[in-house]
Amino acid sequence: MQIHILSENNSVLNHFLGQIRNVNVHNDSMRFRRNIERIGEIMAYELSKELHYSTIEIQTPLGIKKTTEIKDQLVLCSILRAGLPLHMGFLNYFDSAENGFVSAYRHHPNNDAYFDIKVEYQAIADINNKNLLLIDPMLATGQSIVAVFNRLVERGTPKEIHIAVTIAAPEGIAFLEKHLPHNCHLWIAALDEKLDEKSYIVPGLGDAGDLAFGEKL
Template sequence: MHIHYISENNSILNHFLSQIRDVTIQKDSMRFRKNIERIGEVMAYELSKILTYKEIDVQTPLGIKKTTALEDNVVLCSILRAGLALHTGFMNFFDDAENGFVSAMRFHPNNDDYFEIKVEYQAAPSFENKNLILIDPMLATGQSLVAVFQKLMSEETPKEIHIAVVIATPEGIEYLENNLPDNCHLWVAALDEGLNAKNYIVPGLGDAGDLAYGSKL
């Protein structure tokens, strides 16, 4: 797996990351969503650097300018519901992209810390021979992303596979490396220390879905 750690060099990205973690700032759900969206824009820009481009001629009012334009077809696919704000950030840059959405949730059959991943909803366009970008803010254990990946790959084969996460753990990255193809690209905005006993990211930021859209039953 090709792993890209975006926050290794200081940029405005780290400013946005600090705000989504801050317990006083993140209480403002609108600001939290906007910061996640802006992180998505930064990540989309960095990811765009390795896509394929074609040469084009652009007619200006005063002549012809030779330049380049994106050649790859892109499909953005987010894991509901936490991925929606990050998805918007990617859409702001990949405005011609097709869009898909998949649900994945932790299911606790015994009402204890053990959980399974349920993938119950999928609405996605064809991504055969296209660049598929899977979007999920939090990479904790990695089980949700792998479950969604396996469900999607059972139907079609993309040209390239990119996975974009805001915060990841070493355990989650290791799980992806052991369960996904070597040619996948993983884009990580921030790498955290690890998981606690309940498999939550530490120090993390809390529940991204709840912070963005309110608590759930």
């Protein structure tokens, strides 16, 4: 797996990451959503450097200019509900991409720390021979991403696979490396220290879905 950690180089990305973590900013859900969207835009720009391009000629008012355009067919797929703002950031840049949405959540059957992943609602474009971009803001254990990926590939075989997350834990990265194809690209805005006893990322930022859209029952 090829791992790209974007916060290792100073840029405005780190400014936005600081704000989404800051408890003094967490009461502003609109700012949280917008900053996640901005992070998605920055990640889309960096990811675009790994895509394939075709040379084209365009007509300007004064002549002909050679340039390039994205050759790959892209399918953006986010995990509901937390993935929606990050998804929009990618869609702002890859505006001709097809889209998909899948719900996945932690299910605690015994009301204790043990959980499995439930994958339910799915609405996804054809991914056969296309570049699949699987989007989720938090990579904690990695189980949700692997469960969604396994469900998606029942429908077809992508040409390339990119996983995009805002914040990741080392345990989640190790799980993806074990269970996903070796030629995946993993794009991480920031790598954190560890998971706690409840499998939450530390220092993390809290529940991204709640911060973006309000607390759930």
